[in-house]
Amino acid sequence: xxxxxxxxxxxxxxxxxxxxxxxxxxxxxxxxxxxxxxxxxxxxxxxxxxxxxxxxxxxxxxxxxxxxxxxxxxxxxxxxxxxxxxxxxxxxxxxxxxxxxxxxxxxxxxxxxxxxxxxxxxxxxxxxxxxxxxxxxxxxxxxxxxxxxxxxxxxxxxxxxxxxxxxxxxxxxxxxxxxxxxxxxxxxxxxxxxxxxxxx
Amino acid sequence: xxxxxxxxxxxxxxxxxxxxxxxxxxxxxxxxxxxxxxxxxxxxxxxxxxxxxxxxxxxxxxxxxxxxxxxxxxxxxxxxxxxxxxxxxxxxxxxxxxxxxxxxxxxxxxxxxxxxxxxxxxxxxxxxxxxxxxxxxxxxxxxxxxxxxxxxxxxxxxxxxxxxxxxxxxxxxxxxxxxxxxxxxxxxxxxxxxxxxxxxxxxxxxxxxxxxxxxxxxxxxxxxxxxxxxxxxxxxxxxxxxxxxxxxxxxxxxxxxxxxxxxxxxxxxxxxxxxxxxxxxxxxxxxxxxxxxxxxxxxxxxxxxxxxxxxxxxxxxxxxxxxxxxxxxxxxxxxxxxxxxxxxxxxxxxxxxxxxxxxxxxxxxxxxxxxxxxxxxxxxxxxxxxxxxxxxxxxxxxxxxxxxxxxxxxxxxxxxxxxxxxxxxxxxxxxxxxxxxxxxxxxxxxxxxxxxxxxxxxxxxxxxxxxxxxxxxxxxxxxxxx
Numbered sequence: 001x002x003x004x005x006x007x008x009x010x011x012x013x014x015x016x017x018x019x020x021x022x023x024x025x026x027x028x029x030x031x032x033x034x035x036x037x038x039x040x041x042x043x044x045x046x047x048x049x050x051x052x053x054x055x056x057x058x059x060x061x062x063x064x065x066x067x068x069x070x071x072x073x074x075x076x077x078x079x080x081x082x083x084x085x086x087x088x089x090x091x092x093x094x095x096x097x098x099x100x101x102x103x104x105x106x107x108x109x110x111x112x113x114x115x116x117x118x119x120x121x122x123x124x125x126x127x128x129x130x131x132x133x134x135x136x137x138x139x140x141x142x143x144x145x146x147x148x149x150x151x152x153x154x155x156x157x158x159x160x161x162x163x164x165x166x167x168x169x170x171x172x173x174x175x176x177x178x179x180x181x182x183x184x185x186x187x188x189x190x191x192x193x194x195x196x197x198x199x200x
Numbered sequence: 201x202x203x204x205x206x207x208x209x210x211x212x213x214x215x216x217x218x219x220x221x222x223x224x225x226x227x228x229x230x231x232x233x234x235x236x237x238x239x240x241x242x243x244x245x246x247x248x249x250x251x252x253x254x255x256x257x258x259x260x261x262x263x264x265x266x267x268x269x270x271x272x273x274x275x276x277x278x279x280x281x282x283x284x285x286x287x288x289x290x291x292x293x294x295x296x297x298x299x300x301x302x303x304x305x306x307x308x309x310x311x312x313x314x315x316x317x318x319x320x321x322x323x324x325x326x327x328x329x330x331x332x333x334x335x336x337x338x339x340x341x342x343x344x345x346x347x348x349x350x351x352x353x354x355x356x357x358x359x360x361x362x363x364x365x366x367x368x369x370x371x372x373x374x375x376x377x378x379x380x381x382x383x384x385x386x387x388x389x390x391x392x393x394x395x396x397x398x399x400x401x402x403x404x405x406x407x408x409x410x411x412x413x414x415x416x417x418x419x420x421x422x423x424x425x426x427x428x429x430x431x432x433x434x435x436x437x438x439x440x441x442x443x444x445x446x447x448x449x450x451x452x453x454x455x456x457x458x459x460x461x462x463x464x465x466x467x468x469x470x471x472x473x474x475x476x477x478x479x480x481x482x483x484x485x486x487x488x489x490x491x492x493x494x495x496x497x498x499x500x501x502x503x504x505x506x507x508x509x510x511x512x513x514x515x516x517x518x519x520x521x522x523x524x525x526x527x528x529x530x531x532x533x534x535x536x537x538x539x540x541x542x543x544x545x546x547x548x549x550x551x552x553x554x555x556x557x558x559x560x561x562x563x564x565x566x567x568x569x570x571x572x573x574x575x576x577x578x579x580x581x582x583x584x585x586x587x588x589x590x591x592x593x594x595x596x597x598x599x600x601x602x603x604x605x606x607x608x609x610x611x612x613x614x615x616x617x618x619x620x621x622x623x624x625x626x627x628x629x630x631x632x633x634x635x636x637x638x639x640x641x642x643x644x645x646x647x648x649x650x651x652x653x654x655x656x657x658x659x660x661x662x663x664x665x666x667x668x669x670x671x672x673x674x675x676x677x678x679x680x681x682x
Contacts (some may be wrong), residue, residue: 051451055388061242093286103679108403112403113401141267142267143267143269143329144266144334145267145269145270145330146269146330146333146409149321149330149333149334149337150333152219152314152317152337153333153337153340155223155314155337156311156314156337156340156341156344157340159226159307159311159312159314159344160340160343160344162307163307163311163344163350163365164303164344164347164348171524
């Protein structure tokens with residue numbers, strides 16, 4: 001009883017907030033509705049028993065992507081209302097493209113047929129372990145090669161970002177700890193006997 | 201896999217060494233700074249050389265490693281050696297150039313190293329996943345290299361354009377890969393091949409078309425060539441030389457392995473696609489280059505055309521055809537190395553000049569350079585007895601052997617049109633009025649590379665059989681049944 005109720009709740013909120021994403025006047029509200037949609041989609045994944053995907057959805061999409069969107073939207077000072085003007089004229093072509101894609105999906109779905117041998121190829125046996133555990137077991141054994149190369153790709157991305165954006169500025173004052181520590185009292189101050197009435 | 205031993209990793213020894221060397225050089229670079237770019241550069245060359253040595257000493261028996269994702273065989277061995285040679289040449293050409301251009305940054309050779317690592321992994325890919333990972337490692341490093349001269353508008357534009365279009369092509373490749381996986385149930389090339397041999401399906405063919413589009417972008421075959429002229433023109437010349445020489449060999453090798461390991465049973469479908477890609481590339485390469493004034497743009501169109509010629513061999517689909525693709529790519533790489541060596545030396549008053557008109561009357565100012573470029577241009581246009589002629593001859597011979605008469609005749613005609621712009625450069629150098637001299641002081645490494653390249657073009661005729669035999673041996677791995 002509880003599960004169907006949760007399903008309908010999550011899907012309803014997902015659909016509603018997805019609609020608000022494209023209808024909201026204020027782009028910041030759009031992004032916030034997007035985050036709400038992500039959370040509810042994560043709930044749907046939990047109902048399906050895919051708790052790992054749900055966590056990743058929250059961490060990656062809410063924690064990183066949507067927050068990045070939010071920053072960009074808040075920093076860009078463009079009139080979004082202006083941009084949206086005249087969007088209605090694209091509705092016919094949008095409907096045509098959407099219709100074509102829908103037709104393609106229907107064709108594919110109706111013609112989908114597995115070759116008899118393919119079921120043998122599918123590699124993932126269903127185990128009793130939670131899917132985070134099984135993913136971990138696979139990722140660091142069978143797929144360790146792809147995992148390591150992914151690490152190298154991220155390294156190259158990091159080098160690239162530094163190469164393209166980091167600039168050495170001249171005249172930046174930095175703290176020089178060695179100089180600070182080796183400084184003696186005599187370098188910095190001078191003791192002067194001041195005679196009365198004469199000044200320094 | 202429960203028992204692990206390091207012996208299981210032995211087929212990957214060259215790649216592992218290269219990756220570790222890259223990390224080590226990165227640390228060296230960070231501590232020594234940009235002033236020691238040459239040091240990092242020559243150490244990168246050394247790392248490539250050691251990788252080649254490890255490769256030669258390793259076993260070239262057909263072995264797969266790491267859950268079948270990585271394959272080492274004769275074909276991979278040969279192509280990797282060629283790629284490492286190209287990498288050494290391009291880094292050696294690049295070190296002096298970036299110093300002259302005042303854009304010396306130690307990341308330059310390191311990014312080349314990681315791009316090279318990506319290429320080696322591409323050649324050994326035996327799985328859709330490792331294919332994509334290798335390709336991305338290579339592409340990402342190339343995007344950064346294209347825009348490494350970040351204060352130059354054209355270089356930044358080149359990098360951005362390459363990145364955006366490259367991302368789209370990767371997307372298409374992934375989409376295709378997911379369809380192929382969906383219809384065959386596996387990402388392993390051999391398993392895909394078996395599943396398709398039992399029952400072909402429309403979905404897998406659609407997937408193959410998408411994958412071919414993605415890979416055609418990487419080898420800049422028409423109609424996926426739009427980025428090539430702009431990136432070649434905008435990127436620093438040494439990077440352009442690198443782009444023209446090496447990545448395409450890796451992409452072609454990847455294409456060959458994908459088509460012959462995973463999709464041999466639907467060869468009828470993909471040969472048509474290769475046929476069209478090849479014909480269009482040859483035509484665009486020949487006609488679009490006629491109007492170019494910038495030599496880097498001209499060489500970009502020339503490289504599109506040359507990819508077309510190489511794909512003719514692939515369209516033939518026979519042992520002979522694939523072997524000729526390898527021979528063609530090797531000859532083209534060496535030819536391009538020499539040509540770019542000369543283009544890099546086109547400098548006046550400390551600035552690079554890139555127009556074809558800047559070469560006018562070169563035969564009187566600098567006869568050695570003029571004759572070297574003349575030999576390379578004759579070779580590119582396919583005049584016997586130079587090496588470039590043999591590349592084209594062998595490819596067309598294989599195509600005729602496979603019954604592709606139409607494509608062969610069309611290719612020869614395109615090659616005649618292309619000869620016009622190669623020979624026009626020679627005419628400008630020898631018969632036009634001289635303009636100001638180029639700067640003296642060409643680095644030794646560059647002279648050596650140009651000299652070796654010209655010598656190869658001239659002397660190939662005396663002993664062409666070793667290269668041919670090696671290539672034939674290498675591709676025999678794809679034809680187990682014959």
